[in-house]
Amino acid sequence: MLTLSLCMILKNEEDVIKRCLNSVKDVVDEIIVVDTGSVDKTKEIVSSYTSNIYDFKWEDNFSDARNFSFSKATKDYxxxxxxxEFLTDKSKERLIDLKKNLNKDIDLVTTETHMCMDENNNPRIISRRNRIVKKNRDFKWTGFVHEYIKGSGNVFDSDVSIIHDKIKLNNDRNLKIYKINIKKGIELSDRDLYYYGKELYCNGFYDDCINVLNKFITKNVWKEEMIDALSKIGECYLLKQEKVRARTYFYKTFEYSEPRGEILYNIANSFDEEGKYMQAIRWYEMILSLEIPTDCNQCINLCCCRFKPHLNLCVCYFKINNIAKSYYHHKKCLEINPNNVYVIKNEEFFNSLKNY
Structure with a gap:
């Protein structure tokens, strides 16, 4: 059986760290914690799980901190x-199985990350990331923010999934780091330009995001990032209430890939908000004709593949007075997520109608 080091960088995580470590402590063979300046009880809590706690001076660079944590690991992987983040009991069992059975020729293991859990503890968003690496390959993290492991060799896509349940909002932390580096005169890589644009989007600087991502899409970049950048520009224009212009960017994504649920949803929703319900209905129904994607190398918004189209079709059909189809899509929502607040309200509404 392979041995496994868990490496973490922490700062002021007293509210969540116990949940994380309790979920994984019986699976890993050592826990390495690098603290970048906690002033709460984080280190005190961690000390009951491991003595391998190191202080690290924070200099606005996540990769430096993560590489330092990796340097302290002593196990095989x-x-x-x-x-x-934390492991469910099911994923804990899968990780144990992985330790027992992983081919020693594997250099890098990916896992799914499940985010934005719904009322039934199903993920609204999933992605896949490099999560476990062979120590003797000495892979390094790169990027001062939105860092990633620059690895190669034999890759294994595991069935382990990790739940990312964000409690503490970092707001403009990453954006500030980008601006600090720009002020230092550091030229952003294409990847940093992409994520800088997304941080501008997340913080409501839509015009700046449009400018940055329009620069990004002129470059020779990875297809998935091109599609996402075009979509983000479209979303900015939607938020600026420029729906026609927004749709031109969503349509451009079709030059790089087949139609995808999240992009079709944005197109449909733009018509929906304009009161063009028949156009919206056709776009929403197109989403339902697509298979749910399973390749999550980029984030997949699962809600845009089934639940949200059904929910909005329920409303659109009601708006054009087709109550039967409206109710049909409500029942679909009820099957997917009966505990959703909108579904509960819709159920009460339809129950109040005599014939449905």
């Missing part, structure tokens, strides 16, 4: 986790 290294796994990283964030404090607001």
């Amino acid at each position: 290294i796994m990283w986790m964030d404090a607001d």
Whole structure:
């Protein structure tokens, strides 16, 4: 059986770190914690799980901190986790099985990350990331923010999934780091330009995001990032209430890939908000004709593949007075997520109608 080091970087995570470590402590063979300046009880809590706690001076560079944590690991393989992540019992069993059966020729293991859990504890968003690496390959993290492991060799896509349940909002932390580096005169890589644009989007700087991502899409970049950048520009224009212009960017994504649920949803929703319900209905129904994607190398918004189209079709059909189809899509929502607040309200409404 392979041995596994868990490496973490932490700062002021007293609210979540116990949940994380309790979920993984019986699976890993050592826990390495690098603290970048906690002033709460984080280190005190962690000390009951491991003595391998190191202080690290924070200099606005996540990769430096993560590489330092990896340098302290002593086991065959290294796994990283964030404090607001944890393993379910099922994934814990799968990770144990992975330790028992992984081919020693494997250099890098990916896992799914499940985010934005719904009322039934199903993920609304999933992605796949490099999560476990062979120590003797000495893979390094790169990027001062939105860092990633630059690895190669034999890759294994595991069935382990990790839940990312964000409690503490970092707001403009990453955006500030980008601006600090830009002020230092550091030229952003294409990848940093992409994530800088997304941080501008997340913080509501839509015009700046449009400018940055329009620069990004002129470059020779990975297809998935091109599609996402075009979509983000479209979303900015939606938020600026420029729906026609927004749709031109969503349509451009079709030059790089087949139609995808999240992009079709944005197109449909733009018509929906304009009161063009028949156009919206056709786009929403197109989403339902697609298979749910399973390749999650980029984030997949599962809600846009089934639940949200059904929910909005329920409303659109009601708006054009087709109550039967409206109710049909409500029942679909009820099957997917009966505990959703909108579904509960719709159920009460339809129950109040005499014939449905």
